[in-house]
Amino acid sequence: MTSTLSRTTSAAGHAFSPRRPAHSADPWHWSVTGASLLAVLAAGTGLNGVLEPWTWLLPVLGTLVPVLLAMALTRALRLNGVLTALVGVLALIGALTAQFVPRQSILGIVPGPGTSLELRRLLAQAEETVVSQVAPVLPGAGIVLIVCAALGLVAIIVDILSTTMRMPAAGGLGLFAILITPAVVKPNGVGMAAFLVTVLAFLLLLAVAQWRENRLASGGARASSGFAGRSAIIGSAALAVTVILPMFVPGFNSGAFPQGARLNVWGNATGLNPAVTLGNDLRNPTGFGRIAYSTNSDAPLYLRAVTLENFDGRRWEPDQRLDDRQDGVAEIGSEDGSPASAPDGSTVFTRVRTQSYASPWLLSPYAPVGISNLVGNWSWDPANLSVLATDGGSTARQDYLVQSRAAELTREGLGAIGPSDDEAVPEVFTQLPQDTPEVVRTRTSEVTDEFVNPYDKAIAIQNYLRGPDFTYSVEAPVDGGYDGSGMDVMARFLDAKSGYCVHYAGTMAVMARAAGIPSRVAIGYTPGSPTGDTTEGPGGTELREFVVDSRNAHAWPELYFEGVGWVQFEPTPSRGVVPSYAQQSSTPVGPRADDIDALNPGARTDPGEQTSSSAEPSGSADGSGTGPQDEATPATGALALAGIGLLALLPLLLRSSRTRSRRRAVTVGELSPGAAGAATAAWAETTEIAGDYGYRLGPTDTPRTFAGRLARDAGLAGEPVASLGRLQSAYEHEEYADHDPAATAGGPGASPVATLARPAAVPRWDDVDTVTRALRRGSPWGRRVRARLFPQSLLNRFKGNPRR
Numbered sequence: 001m002t003s004t005l006s007r008t009t010s011a012a013g014h015a016f017s018p019r020r021p022a023h024s025a026d027p028w029h030w031s032v033t034g035a036s037l038l039a040v041l042a043a044g045t046g047l048n049g050v051l052e053p054w055t056w057l058l059p060v061l062g063t064l065v066p067v068l069l070a071m072a073l074t075r076a077l078r079l080n081g082v083l084t085a086l087v088g089v090l091a092l093i094g095a096l097t098a099q100f101v102p103r104q105s106i107l108g109i110v111p112g113p114g115t116s117l118e119l120r121r122l123l124a125q126a127e128e129t130v131v132s133q134v135a136p137v138l139p140g141a142g143i144v145l146i147v148c149a150a151l152g153l154v155a156i157i158v159d160i161l162s163t164t165m166r167m168p169a170a171g172g173l174g175l176f177a178i179l180i181t182p183a184v185v186k187p188n189g190v191g192m193a194a195f196l197v198t199v200l201a202f203l204l205l206l207a208v209a210q211w212r213e214n215r216l217a218s219g220g221a222r223a224s225s226g227f228a229g230r231s232a233i234i235g236s237a238a239l240a241v242t243v244i245l246p247m248f249v250p251g252f253n254s255g256a257f258p259q260g261a262r263l264n265v266w267g268n269a270t271g272l273n274p275a276v277t278l279g280n281d282l283r284n285p286t287g288f289g290r291i292a293y294s295t296n297s298d299a300p301l302y303l304r305a306v307t308l309e310n311f312d313g314r315r316w317e318p319d320q321r322l323d324d325r326q327d328g329v330a331e332i333g334s335e336d337g338s339p340a341s342a343p344d345g346s347t348v349f350t351r352v353r354t355q356s357y358a359s360p361w362l363l364s365p366y367a368p369v370g371i372s373n374l375v376g377n378w379s380w381d382p383a384n385l386s387v388l389a390t391d392g393g394s395t396a397r398q399d400y401l402v403q404s405r406a407a408e409l410t411r412e413g414l415g416a417i418g419p420s421d422d423e424a425v426p427e428v429f430t431q432l433p434q435d436t437p438e439v440v441r442t443r444t445s446e447v448t449d450e451f452v453n454p455y456d457k458a459i460a461i462q463n464y465l466r467g468p469d470f471t472y473s474v475e476a477p478v479d480g481g482y483d484g485s486g487m488d489v490m491a492r493f494l495d496a497k498s499g500y501c502v503h504y505a506g507t508m509a510v511m512a513r514a515a516g517i518p519s520r521v522a523i524g525y526t527p528g529s530p531t532g533d534t535t536e537g538p539g540g541t542e543l544r545e546f547v548v549d550s551r552n553a554h555a556w557p558e559l560y561f562e563g564v565g566w567v568q569f570e571p572t573p574s575r576g577v578v579p580s581y582a583q584q585s586s587t588p589v590g591p592r593a594d595d596i597d598a599l600n601p602g603a604r605t606d607p608g609e610q611t612s613s614s615a616e617p618s619g620s621a622d623g624s625g626t627g628p629q630d631e632a633t634p635a636t637g638a639l640a641l642a643g644i645g646l647l648a649l650l651p652l653l654l655r656s657s658r659t660r661s662r663r664r665a666v667t668v669g670e671l672s673p674g675a676a677g678a679a680t681a682a683w684a685e686t687t688e689i690a691g692d693y694g695y696r697l698g699p700t701d702t703p704r705t706f707a708g709r710l711a712r713d714a715g716l717a718g719e720p721v722a723s724l725g726r727l728q729s730a731y732e733h734e735e736y737a738d739h740d741p742a743a744t745a746g747g748p749g750a751s752p753v754a755t756l757a758r759p760a761a762v763p764r765w766d767d768v769d770t771v772t773r774a775l776r777r778g779s780p781w782g783r784r785v786r787a788r789l790f791p792q793s794l795l796n797r798f799k800g801n802p803r804r
Helices: 002-012 029-047 057-076 081-100 115-132 141-164 168-185 192-216 227-248 274-283 411-415 438-448 454-465 476-480 487-496 501-514 634-671 678-692 703-713 719-736 752-756 765-777 781-789
Strands: 291-295 303-308 346-353 368-372 378-380 387-389 399-406 519-525 529-536 542-548 553-561 565-568
Touching: 029 057, 029 141, 029 168, 029 192, 057 081, 057 141, 081 115, 081 141, 115 141, 141 168, 141 192, 168 192, 291 529, 346 542, 411 454, 438 454, 438 487, 438 501, 454 501, 454 553, 476 487, 487 501, 501 519, 501 553, 634 678, 634 765, 634 781, 678 703, 678 719, 678 765, 678 781, 703 719, 719 765
Parallel strands: none
Antiparallel strands: 291 346, 291 542, 303 519, 346 399, 368 399, 378 387, 519 553, 529 542, 553 565
């Protein structure tokens, strides 16, 4: 009897068929595991740009494939779900051991003696990579280990959620976690390509999981029918928004997932290489990381954090030289290759209050000779006078005093200096990669070959980059795909002639080396804006206060002149301040290459190579250099207005779309009497329109109750009342005819509207229009505007009426 009952209910489609246990050996779980692998790899494409493109793929495959294969085999053996997760973790440990610490392993996959020591070394290497390299970072063993371990854990979580627990939608959280890193690190966010691939892979995972459930469902039932289709519709709508929105909202063209305001969870730039986020800081229109400093310097003051001298052709990087650093900064000696004291120099006192700015590199004017009131342990580098925290500390919330020496440099003095000896500075300041692009060497030769001494060559390079052909832009390198500081970027920058300080400073430094002048790139801040306040410094000196933030972040080249030391130049147009000794002149200081013996060595140069520095804006004390100078164009303003207009009209467009859909349904009913849903569509539109004009349908209202109240409260009379009665009667006939015949017969208790108009079997859209026009005419102007632009029916949609 029980068996018969079970078969009967199953045939009727009402019996509940429990799913098989999650650890059952159904063959379809392999497909879900495969989809999980593809989804994790798709999310991993966002790492292109964080690491060198695709260098992560093979190690990640070597990690994920064994892990997910081991978990799938465990399910095939019908083991418990907890054991499946444990096997996945053990497989992950084995895969990482085989790839990264094979010499310390047992049998190649089991961690052995010395594994922990090697892991600490690799993790230290990864930490140094993260904080000292500019993205995309080089694929060192340490950073690849971190990537493989992280993606392996995410793969285990996604597979358990999708296969064991049968919650594939929750697996999207794991994919989201992978995208967090490129969203934070990459200048342009995750990127559209990686975002699209990840979304499509996630939808595939949902579809495969549904397919599996459908195969496992017994009695012919289909599990979650239509779920993949609905997911595809929702995903397509979300993708459409991410593609269309940037077209109408200014400033919404770079960001995290993949467009929009970029994530900035860390605040201001941190790490051992401030150049890592310099471009992002400049693209931030609001500014952050405010720093205040007070100084007695008469000249505009640059705050320098560190210099970048290591250049392998792929990026500029600082050299920490930890073994050569000197502890203690109360007294700082002279720089290697520089005189013990600046000739004809003056003493400058600068008090710096870092507030929220956090970095292991200390900001100070060049060249510091002593720093006081610092908290923590600090050391200085004799090669470049950079100051670095040695105890894991940072500059955050520091208030310290810097004593520095400022050299009195002149054009004539620098012009009298000849080329420096090869041994004057370490080789790191003169090295150029073997694969330096020909365009860099050719352009350097064109600009400098007619000059003899280093100063004239340096001025020629600076004037060339500040010339009319070059423009300042923080967006052009991102849009053009050449953002960064490598040789290939430099070659494209020289062709595009548009970029920001990183490109100008790095290019001048490389061109200087190609011309035989030692060089490096300094990272720090331009002079900023005065606040008008003053403080008292040592010996009663008056210190004027200035403020800077992320918009003042800057890079500039420093070139070496023997007997003087390192000298600052400013090749970036419309940023910073050109020093007086580097101001443009129509004549070189020294002789030309083809006129060494001439009586007049200061022959006039080609005016085509010179530009007027007086016409170039600078970040002087009036604050003109506090941020990017790109001005909004009329087209941008038009797009802004169009975007605002589109957003304002969005409720109207959505409501109009719903109305058109219902009109089509009613029109079908007019052409085909008896078509299901036509009367309901007409009545739904009528009640929602009434709600938009302030006459809402109550949760307990019957059609007759609402129609009577609407006719009374809105003051309807004549044809509008008749139209409302026809719409009500048609809806009652369609919804209640089998349950309440009296509703359409005008019996006792019928509403006055129902009495005026006998039920019509065929609803008409003209009746809806008649009622709508009557409501509009009877409403004040303000209510009409609200009903059209901000219809309440978008939030209070018709849900039907309770039957009597």
